[in-house]
Amino acid sequence: MITAFGRSTKPEALPDWRQSLRDAVTDPRELLALLRLEHLAPRLPPADAGFALKVPRGFIRRMRRGDPNDPLLLQVLPQLAELDHVSGFSDDAVGDLDAVAARGVLHKYEGRALLIAAGSCAVNCRYCFRRHFPYAEELAAAHAWREAVGCVAADTSIREVILSGGDPLVLSTRKLTDLMDALRSLPHVIRLRIHSRLPVVLPERIDAELCAWLAALPLQRVVVLHANHPNELDASVEAACARLREAGATLLNQSVLLRGVNDDADVLAALSERLFAIGVLPYYLHQLDRVRGTAHFEVPDERARELMDVLRGRVPGFLVPRLVRELPGGSAKCPV
Ligand SMILES: *Cc1c(COP(=O)(O)O)cnc(C)c1O
Numbered sequence: 001m002i003t004a005f006g007r008s009t010k011p012e013a014l015p016d017w018r019q020s021l022r023d024a025v026t027d028p029r030e031l032l033a034l035l036r037l038e039h040l041a042p043r044l045p046p047a048d049a050g051f052a053l054k055v056p057r058g059f060i061r062r063m064r065r066g067d068p069n070d071p072l073l074l075q076v077l078p079q080l081a082e083l084d085h086v087s088g089f090s091d092d093a094v095g096d097l098d099a100v101a102a103r104g105v106l107h108k109y110e111g112r113a114l115l116i117a118a119g120s121c122a123v124n125c126r127y128c129f130r131r132h133f134p135y136a137e138e139l140a141a142a143h144a145w146r147e148a149v150g151c152v153a154a155d156t157s158i159r160e161v162i163l164s165g166g167d168p169l170v171l172s173t174r175k176l177t178d179l180m181d182a183l184r185s186l187p188h189v190i191r192l193r194i195h196s197r198l199p200v201v202l203p204e205r206i207d208a209e210l211c212a213w214l215a216a217l218p219l220q221r222v223v224v225l226h227a228n229h230p231n232e233l234d235a236s237v238e239a240a241c242a243r244l245r246e247a248g249a250t251l252l253n254q255s256v257l258l259r260g261v262n263d264d265a266d267v268l269a270a271l272s273e274r275l276f277a278i279g280v281l282p283y284y285l286h287q288l289d290r291v292r293g294t295a296h297f298e299v300p301d302e303r304a305r306e307l308m309d310v311l312r313g314r315v316p317g318f319l320v321p322r323l324v325r326e327l328p329g330g331s332a333k334c335p336v
């Protein structure tokens, strides 16, 4: 930071990310009270209905008080509609269970191996396939990474290792270092990609220790963020993105198209513009995985294509994400 006298000072200390993670709100009633929405409590599903609420306080501060349709709130608040059984919506909608090549490794696409590095996230997104995936059994870390690393070592066609989950950045930097110490010596692996929602929902995770680790890796680094609405991208996220770029990472963003959250051309255009302003390029806009309990978020393909047409007319081509859907058994994400 440059002061009024032009001298450099230390950047402001970040809150301890582990503490922020522990402090996340898990009681829907507390969330509603913080937002002055206590009257919505009777509309909450029963507490034992499965996937729990979890949301960091920093993310809640970006929500509008008193607005039951706030686009950030809708992503995290349990709804009665999740209990509806809708045909076509199942527990393993993207066929991940068939693609497990070794403990914790998904090898579906050529040249890229995806490691399920962590079972949890800093936030529980209501639309997520993770609600039903048996992560506890499929974690790459479960066996000190040995099986996962062995799988990548044995297949020289793998050029890129993708850390996903769950959210890989909920792991300690120590654990990430252990994993990469095993992978960095493989000559065929040239690129590390990290898929994480933490730069958005818990930006203090992008601390000096993590950035030092990232900067020292002898690999190309890509971080794919996950933001769905421009209101998610406040100054704290902007600063986290700047730190990641300083550590040599190329920043991309993926979003999920969600009814009531971002199924609007103005919102999508504002999201792309805001992403670019903080140094991030839009990558994918995902059609929802048809996972049980998420049907109320679905946007029909025809409407999704209309939105993309409008968006293409509004922003430069490099700010138009690719609209895709994941299909079981496909050799890549499928354009819609
Ligand atoms: C989405 C995905 C990837 C990455 O796909 P890209 O099109 O390269 O972003 C890799 N492996 C698996 C299993 C995936 O689901």
Ligand code: SF4
Binding pocket: 120, 121, 122, 123, 124, 125, 128, 129, 130, 165, 166, 167, 197, 226
């Ligand atoms: S995997 Fe991503 S979308 Fe799913 S709950 Fe975690 S952060 Fe949210």
